[in-house]
Amino acid sequence: MEQKPKPYMNPYLAGFLLGLVLLAAIFITGRGLGASGAVKSVVIETIGSISPKYANNHPFYASFFAEGDGRPMKNWLVYLTLGVLGGAFFSGFMSGRAGISIDKGPQISNYVRLGFAVAGGFLFGIGSQFGRGCTSGAALSGMANLSAAGFITMMAIFGTGYIVAYFFRKLWIQ
Amino acid sequence: MGPLIPQGFVNPDLNLFFAFVIGLGFGYVLEQAGFSTSRKLAGVFYGYDFVVLRVFFTAAITAALGLLLFSYIGWIDYSMIYINPTFLWSAIVGGAIMGVGFILGGFCPGTSLVAAVIGKVDAMLFIIGMMIGIFVFGQFYDTFEPLYMGSDLGGIFVYDSLGMSRDWFVFFLVVIALAAFIITRKIEDKVNGLKSEAGLFHPSYTAPFALMFGLAILILILPESPKAKWYEANAQSLLEEAAAGKQYIEAEEVTYKLLHQREMDLLLVDVRPEADFLRFNLPGSVNVPLDRILDKSSKKILSGSDNRIVFYSFGSTAADQAWLLTRRSGIKNSYVLKDGLNGLFASVFQYESDSLVNNEMSQFRDRFFVKAGEIFEQGGAIIKTSGKPSPVRTLVDIQPPVAGKGGC
Numbered sequence: 001m002e003q004k005p006k007p008y009m010n011p012y013l014a015g016f017l018l019g020l021v022l023l024a025a026i027f028i029t030g031r032g033l034g035a036s037g038a039v040k041s042v043v044i045e046t047i048g049s050i051s052p053k054y055a056n057n058h059p060f061y062a063s064f065f066a067e068g069d070g071r072p073m074k075n076w077l078v079y080l081t082l083g084v085l086g087g088a089f090f091s092g093f094m095s096g097r098a099g100i101s102i103d104k105g106p107q108i109s110n111y112v113r114l115g116f117a118v119a120g121g122f123l124f125g126i127g128s129q130f131g132r133g134c135t136s137g138a139a140l141s142g143m144a145n146l147s148a149a150g151f152i153t154m155m156a157i158f159g160t161g162y163i164v165a166y167f168f169r170k171l172w173i174q
Numbered sequence: 175m176g177p178l179i180p181q182g183f184v185n186p187d188l189n190l191f192f193a194f195v196i197g198l199g200f201g202y203v204l205e206q207a208g209f210s211t212s213r214k215l216a217g218v219f220y221g222y223d224f225v226v227l228r229v230f231f232t233a234a235i236t237a238a239l240g241l242l243l244f245s246y247i248g249w250i251d252y253s254m255i256y257i258n259p260t261f262l263w264s265a266i267v268g269g270a271i272m273g274v275g276f277i278l279g280g281f282c283p284g285t286s287l288v289a290a291v292i293g294k295v296d297a298m299l300f301i302i303g304m305m306i307g308i309f310v311f312g313q314f315y316d317t318f319e320p321l322y323m324g325s326d327l328g329g330i331f332v333y334d335s336l337g338m339s340r341d342w343f344v345f346f347l348v349v350i351a352l353a354a355f356i357i358t359r360k361i362e363d364k365v366n367g368l369k370s371e372a373g374l375f376h377p378s379y380t381a382p383f384a385l386m387f388g389l390a391i392l393i394l395i396l397p398e399s400p401k402a403k404w405y406e407a408n409a410q411s412l413l414e415e416a417a418a419g420k421q422y423i424e425a426e427e428v429t430y431k432l433l434h435q436r437e438m439d440l441l442l443v444d445v446r447p448e449a450d451f452l453r454f455n456l457p458g459s460v461n462v463p464l465d466r467i468l469d470k471s472s473k474k475i476l477s478g479s480d481n482r483i484v485f486y487s488f489g490s491t492a493a494d495q496a497w498l499l500t501r502r503s504g505i506k507n508s509y510v511l512k513d514g515l516n517g518l519f520a521s522v523f524q525y526e527s528d529s530l531v532n533n534e535m536s537q538f539r540d541r542f543f544v545k546a547g548e549i550f551e552q553g554g555a556i557i558k559t560s561g562k563p564s565p566v567r568t569l570v571d572i573q574p575p576v577a578g579k580g581g582c
Contacts, residue, residue, distance in 0.1 A: 011207060015232025016233070016236050019236020020240070022234075023241065024196060025196045026250075033284075059319070076193045079194045082194055083199075084200050090201075099293050103212045123307060125308040126268075126308070127272035128272060130311075130318070131269050131272060136283070139269075140230060143234035144234050146238060147260065149260040154269070157270075160273025171277070172219075
């Protein structure tokens with residue numbers, strides 16, 4: 001089974017194809033892509049199933065129960081994300097890249113990497129709420145339809161990334 | 175023709191199916207591009223791998239150019255696309271938090287899903303962290319709300335904010351992207367200790383780069399909007415329809431449907447000003463004042479209707495105008511209440527039996543109008559039609575509450 005993984009796709013070709021997927025999404029639904037929305041649905045659905053009363057009276061959660069026939073999980077982004085998982089698994093499996101592993105910089109241990117992964121996810125969880133979407137929903141889709149929000153979010157993400165990259169360089173490089 | 179679902183071209187039940195199919199493509203491409211490894215993603219910040227910038231910029235430009243070309247050909251109605259609202263400081267703060275998250279976590283939400291499903295443990299933990307983050311945001315929502323909901327600039331376009339024309343903005347965007355592709359390649363080679371090729375870029379990229387640049391120029395040359403859109407009705411045929419009075423629906427039919435709600439297959443649209451509508455309206459009707467008839471939100475209501483649309487005003491002038499304007503902009507299946515509300519009431523309350531004709535038909539007609547008159551007089555149309563007083567619906571109520579939601 002030890003197989004050398006296939007090389008990655010040419011980035012410009014991948015970008016072009018991703019652009020077509022995005023274009024198709026906008027053409028069919030009038031909206032772009034997204035990823036953090038589905039994670040939010042899972043969180044809110046969980047809260048709702050533990051304490052429906054709490055969730056329905058909460059100013060932030062309540063509106064999500066009003067949509068999708070009262071089920072936060074029955075929404076567009078959730079099904080999109082199920083597709084993402086399927087498509088990514090197919091791609092990874094066919095290219096010999098599927099398998100349990102951890103990617104990290106050369107200087108840190110697995111535990112450090114995993115700790116920072118949780119921390120990064122935590123910040124993305126909060127940031128994607130303020131940004132009304134993440135890198136794909138707010139920045140990428142927003143840039144495609146030329147919205148001001150898309151460009152502002154994109155510049156804020158990558159601008160801040162470059163500013164703080166130096167301080168965390170040990171996580172990723174020699 | 176597009177966007178398909180908001181305009182009602184595709185059954186909304188298929189919506190979720192399309193979501194899944196689009197997701198398959200999204201996930202496949204992200205994984206193929208190498209976005210399933212955090213090391214590759216983080217490379218964009220340290221100069222050893224700019225794959226993120228290449229894919230991201232190419233995708234955004236492809237979609238943006240595609241949308242403009244679709245809009246030019248008339249395949250897509252740009253005004254129906256959802257433009258995420260700009261809450262200025264919320265977007266900046268959110269982006270900054272995500273920027274730090276990107277460096278620490280090495281993923282963004284989409285890429286973490288792609289990586290987790292092929293077994294990357296760091297991505298799985300990233301997703302758990304994200305869930306905690308969203309939960310914490312919800313718990314402290316009261317504290318965050320002023321920032322989250324503040325400085326709402328609405329769904330604005332970046333080129334308007336910059337005071338540029340759309341076409342020039344897109345042109346510069348493409349130029350900046352091409353420059354970034356060339357420069358980052360040099361940086362990447364230097365960081366990785368590779369020898370850069372002599373020219374600006376590898377010759378194999380000449381064709382795609384030239385195509386991108388060519389399309390940007392094409393956008394500049396093409397006029398901002400197409401002369402005729404495929405979905406717009408032809409002026410001549412509209413004129414003929416209007417001249418023949420084909421747009422009118424008889425007061426009798428509307429009265430009948432109002433009294434027999436089960437057979438109601440009309441969307442009654444009141445085009446009078448809101449004040450008039452609030453004073454009185456037909457049960458179940460929607461208020462779309464004439465001066466807002468071409469607004470995006472109005473278009474959504476009208477194009478999303480499976481029922482026949484009936485415009486009404488006091489007389490029929492305003493309703494006629496609404497009919498013409500909306501028919502011209504592609505709304506089919508719309509009619510005008512003949513002689514308006516005044517005509518409707520006249521026919522019901524001042525009904526006079528035609529004494530010269532007396533047959534079964536006319537007797538039936540007599541009975542109907544007398545009955546309708548009685549019911550209307552008691553205010554019974556409302557009770558009769560829906561079992562409870564019909565809620566007054568105005569445009570404001572019907573607007574989808576999208577503004578405050580995250581799209582991602």
